Amino acid sequence: xxxxxxxxxxxxxxxxxxxxxxxxxxxxxxxxxxxxxxxxxxxxxxxxxxxxxxxxxxxxxxxxxxxxxxxxxxxxxxxxxxxxxxxxxxxxxxxxxxxxxxxxxxxxxxxxxxxxxxxxxxxxxxxxxxxxxxxxxxxxxxxxxxxxxxxxxxxxxxxxxxxxxxxxxxxxxxxxxxxxxxxxxxxxxxxxxxxxxxxxxxxxxxxxxxxxxxxxxxxxxxxxxxxxxxxxxxxxxxxxxxxxxxxxxxxxxxxxxxxxxxxxxxxxxxxxxxxxxxxxxxx
Amino acid sequence: xxxxxxxxxxxxxxxxxxxxxxxxxxxxxxxxxxxxxxxxxxxxxxxxxxxxxxxxxxxxxxxxxxxxxxxxxxxxxxxxxxxxxxxxxxxxxxxxxxxxxxxxxxxxxxxxxxxxxxxxxxxxxxxxxxxxxxxxxxxxxxxxxxxxxxxxxxxxxxxxxxxxxxxxxxxxxxxxxxxxxxxxxxxxxxxxxxxxxxxxxxxxxxxxxxxxxxxxxxxxxxxxxxxxxxxxxxxxxxxxxxxxxxxxxxxxxxxxxxxxxxxxxxxxxxxxxxxxxxxxxxxxxxxxxxxxxxxxxxxxxxxxxxxxxxxxxxxxxxxxxxxxxxxxxxxxxxxxxxxxxxxxxxxxxxxxxxxxxxxxxxxxxxxxxxxxxxxxxxxxxxxxxxxxxxxxxxxxxxxxxxxxxxxxxxxxxx
Numbered sequence: 001x002x003x004x005x006x007x008x009x010x011x012x013x014x015x016x017x018x019x020x021x022x023x024x025x026x027x028x029x030x031x032x033x034x035x036x037x038x039x040x041x042x043x044x045x046x047x048x049x050x051x052x053x054x055x056x057x058x059x060x061x062x063x064x065x066x067x068x069x070x071x072x073x074x075x076x077x078x079x080x081x082x083x084x085x086x087x088x089x090x091x092x093x094x095x096x097x098x099x100x101x102x103x104x105x106x107x108x109x110x111x112x113x114x115x116x117x118x119x120x121x122x123x124x125x126x127x128x129x130x131x132x133x134x135x136x137x138x139x140x141x142x143x144x145x146x147x148x149x150x151x152x153x154x155x156x157x158x159x160x161x162x163x164x165x166x167x168x169x170x171x172x173x174x175x176x177x178x179x180x181x182x183x184x185x186x187x188x189x190x191x192x193x194x195x196x197x198x199x200x201x202x203x204x205x206x207x208x209x210x211x212x213x214x215x216x217x218x219x220x221x222x223x224x225x226x227x228x229x230x231x232x233x234x235x236x237x238x239x240x241x242x243x244x245x246x247x248x249x250x251x252x253x254x255x256x257x258x259x260x261x262x263x264x265x266x267x268x269x270x271x272x273x274x275x276x277x278x279x280x281x282x283x
Numbered sequence: 284x285x286x287x288x289x290x291x292x293x294x295x296x297x298x299x300x301x302x303x304x305x306x307x308x309x310x311x312x313x314x315x316x317x318x319x320x321x322x323x324x325x326x327x328x329x330x331x332x333x334x335x336x337x338x339x340x341x342x343x344x345x346x347x348x349x350x351x352x353x354x355x356x357x358x359x360x361x362x363x364x365x366x367x368x369x370x371x372x373x374x375x376x377x378x379x380x381x382x383x384x385x386x387x388x389x390x391x392x393x394x395x396x397x398x399x400x401x402x403x404x405x406x407x408x409x410x411x412x413x414x415x416x417x418x419x420x421x422x423x424x425x426x427x428x429x430x431x432x433x434x435x436x437x438x439x440x441x442x443x444x445x446x447x448x449x450x451x452x453x454x455x456x457x458x459x460x461x462x463x464x465x466x467x468x469x470x471x472x473x474x475x476x477x478x479x480x481x482x483x484x485x486x487x488x489x490x491x492x493x494x495x496x497x498x499x500x501x502x503x504x505x506x507x508x509x510x511x512x513x514x515x516x517x518x519x520x521x522x523x524x525x526x527x528x529x530x531x532x533x534x535x536x537x538x539x540x541x542x543x544x545x546x547x548x549x550x551x552x553x554x555x556x557x558x559x560x561x562x563x564x565x566x567x568x569x570x571x572x573x574x575x576x577x578x579x580x581x582x583x584x585x586x587x588x589x590x591x592x593x594x595x596x597x598x599x600x601x602x603x604x605x606x607x608x609x610x611x612x613x614x615x616x617x618x619x620x621x622x623x624x625x626x627x628x629x630x631x632x633x634x635x636x637x638x639x640x641x642x643x644x645x646x647x648x649x650x651x652x653x654x655x656x657x658x659x660x661x662x663x664x665x666x667x668x669x670x671x672x673x674x675x676x677x678x679x680x681x682x683x684x685x686x687x688x689x690x691x692x693x694x695x696x697x
Contacts, residue, residue: 087370088342095335183339185332189304196304201332236345237375239414251345251372 006035007223009213010047010056012065013040014158017247024244028234034226043154044121045277048072051216052281057224058083061214062156063123063264068274069214070258075282082212082256083224084231088249090260091207093182094129097170097199104176107136107203113176114145116166121273122157123264124210125166129179131267132205140271147175160184167193177202209260294318297361298328303336311367315346320371325351327361337365345370379413384495388434396425398495407495422548423493426607430600433498436592440505443588447516451581457524459575459646464524466642467579470570471521472529473636475514477563477697478586480539481593482510484555488548502596509589516582523578532633534626538695541622549604549611550618556597557674558619558689559697560590562667566696569663573644573656598674605679612679616688623691633695667696 009025011018022038029036039056041047044065051059052072061069066082073080096115098104104113110133118125126148130140140146149165157163163180167188170178178199180188185201188194213231215224231253234241245251268274296314301307307330314324326337334350341348347368385393386408393407403418405411422428430436457464489503521528542559545551567590570583605611637660642648645656668689675685 087345090342091338092342093335093338095332181339182335183343186303186336186339189302194304196302201335204335235375236372237378239379239412242376242414249343251370 006037007058007220007227008056009036009038009058009060010051011038011040011060012044012047012062012155012158013042014152014155021244021247024247028241028244029227029230032230034223034230036227044068044156045154049281051214052076054218057215057219058227059214061212062158063208063210063212063261064121064127064156064268064273066212066214066258067261067265067268068277069216071274071278072281073216075278079217081215081217082258083215083228084253084256085209085212086248086250087252087254089210089212090254090257092124092210093207094124094132094179094205095182095185095201096129096132096203097167097178097180097185097194098176098202099170099173100197100200102176102200104202107133107138110177110202111138111143112145114147114174115140116147116149116169116175116178118148118157118162118166118179119150119153119155119159120148121153121155122162123208123267124181125157125163125179127267127271127273128205128208128263131263131270132203134270135266136203160187164188164193167199171195171198206263207260208263209257212256212258214256293323293325293366295325295327295363298326298330298333299361300329302328302330302333303340304332307333307336308340311340315367315369315373318369320369320373322369324367324369325363326365326367327363329361333364337367341367345372376412377410380410381413383407383409383411388431388498394425394429395495398423398493400493402493402495404494407497418493420491420493422488422491423495425496426604427548428492428496428499428600430499430596430603432599433496433502433596436596436599437498437502437505440502440509440589440592443592444505444508445512445585447512447519450585451516451578453519453523453578455577455581457576457578460648461524462648463575463642463646465529466639467574467576468521468525468527469529469635469639470643471517471579472531473535473633473639474517475521475528476531476535476539477559478510478513478517480542480697481555481560482507482514484542484551485510487543488551491548499600506589506593506596509593513582513586513589516586520578520582529639530633530635532635534629535633535636535695537629538626538693539697541625541693542697545618547614547618549601550614552597553601553615554618554622555697556593557601557678558671558692560593560597561670561674562692562696564590564594565663565666565670569640569659569666570643573659575643575646579643594674598677601678615678616680616684619688619691622693626693626695 011022018040026036041050044062047059048065048068050056069080104110120126134140138144147169149162151162152159163184166178167180169175189196234253236242236245236251294314296310298307298310318324337348348365350365351363383402383405384395384407388394400417401415402411403415485503486507489500492500494500542555545554564587567583567587571580571587574580574583640660641653641656644659645652671689671692672685675688676682
């Protein structure tokens with residue numbers, strides 16, 4: 001049963017560690033006299049819908065879930081705000097890889113070729129790289145053979161498995177190019193998925209931002225202020241906070257900002273990614 | 284690497300053709316470690332995907348990355364591709380880290396009186412990051428477990444490990460009659476269950492000792508391994524001529540169970556190592572001197588060498604413990620009395636073992652030989668008593684107390 005006195009955060013359980021993370025945050029906040037609780041959802045659409053329904057006060061949103069929140073709220077005459085994000089959520093890029101010995105030297109040369117992407121709803125491994133290709137004149141629906149790796153759809157690519165499958169498809173020669181997040185190029189090299197020299201970066205997207213903590217304008221202001229003050233004050237020097245920050249993949253929390261979502265907004269418009277969902281939510 | 288604040292030229296790392304996918308991050312880390320938070324490092328290199336690597340890596344490490352205009356030439360000829368501004372996080376991890384004593388136990392303060400539960404499994408002498416989990420090692424007081432001799436005894440034990448396959452001549456002739464062999468097998472059967480107790484007890488305690496007391500944990504581990512070998516050789520000797528083992532008695536097992544049931548490390552070591560294995564030392568030497576065949580003599584001799592170390596460690600740490608805790612002797616004495624009372628209803632050394640020792644020492648069933656064997660077993664019990672009293676006196680018991688306590692020791696020897 002919901003404790004109405006607690007500030008409640010909603011998050012998506014894309015991995016078992018999510019329980020450890022938010023239980024840890026809950027204890028950390030409790031020691032600082034903030035009553036905090038969390039609810040886990042199996043996918044981002046349910047999280048955003050629950051947030052709109054008032055099941056939670058703050059949502060830990062993927063970039064696509066942020067756009068869903070922003071657009072659904074606007075349709076209802078409400079306003080969404082991005083109040084915080086990780087330092088590691090800023091200025092990501094995605095890359096389009098080809099094999100090291102590929103004759104392909106330009107995006108245009110990908111016309112008619114098979115391009116591996118991640119899950120359909122992954123901003124970093126599907127939507128943003130496909131936007132880069134589309135804006136370069138290659139319509140994904142007609143000019144490319146897009147090979148999706150739909151692992152855990154609904155989790156917006158948080159699970160790295162879809163990208164790994166795309167990378168493997170490239171190395172195995174089943175596709176001519178693969179799209180993935182810049183950091184995963186390094187991660188996949190280290191784990192052996194992408195042997196050194198086996199691939200090269202054909203193109204890099206402009207920087208974009210990733211997750212944020214989202215509130216609607218009816219969030220309880222006093223608790224929210226306290227939550228944000230504590231959150232932004234979390235220090236990597238604090239040995240109790242450090243394992244939580246390590247698990248969540250950040251060194252410090254930063255204020256939210258929304259200018260890093262312009263590519264994803266364009267992609268969502270161009271590919272009509274959210275039209276059906278928005279129509280259903282707005283009914 | 285001077286003037287890292289950004290007023291002069293920033294230090295530079297040239298990665299050459301090395302990418303961050305093959306270890307380039309090591310050079311970056313080493314250079315950044317010398318800079319304060321906010322310090323700037325220039326990076327040059329020619330690895331094809333270097334900027335992509337740098338983006339992902341800097342973000343994960345909390346450093347700021349500024350990509351350079353592509354035309355600047357680096358010192359080694361490769362282009363300066365980026366500058367990294369060191370983030371504040373790296374310094375935080377080791378703030379408040381504490382050294383877990385020192386590796387060399389001879390250094391002052393090397394072995395803590397009460398090591399922190401947060402040092403956990405860390406090597407003694409390592410620097411331990413704060414925020415780690417607390418480990419529940421209940422035996423975490425130096426006065427309870429430590430002995431200065433532990434390292435030397437461990438080294439001795441490691442050097443003295445013997446291979447049962449090669450150290451014993453298993454093909455040596457056994458010429459005594461079957462009815463003497465039966466006695467040998469009965470003694471071996473008795474030894475096996477006693478050695479199994481001597482294996483299980485230190486093994487159970489060693490997992491409860493704080494790993495800070497490394498030498499003690501190592502010594503108990505090798506002690507358990509010694510006993511594993513003894514179980515092996517006694518079993519192998521027992522089966523050398525016959526396909527089956529002898530008898531295991533309820534009284535013998537009841538006596539051993541009181542050892543396993545003792546939860547206190549000091550009391551258990553006292554009962555097992557000082558009194559039990561001490562008595563066994565006499566028994567094994569007796570077998571070495573009196574067994575009718577060379578194989579039995581060899582296995583007893585090799586086992587006795589190991590047991591002598593076990594007794595030495597038990598005595599050493601209890602001596603130290605008794606010096607620090609004057610109440611310990613009273614508790615040790617009470618433990619002997621308690622065990623005696625618990626075993627009052629049992630028969631003590633089983634007849635089968637006593638009789639088997641007589642036949643073994645006699646080497647035949649001739650009346651005169653049996654009489655001689657009987658005398659030797661009586662002599663053995665006297666030796667055991669003398670040894671126990673000597674060890675009790677070493678632990679600070681007055682001779683009359685030592686005599687009384689030795690008399691209360693289990694008649695089952697171990």
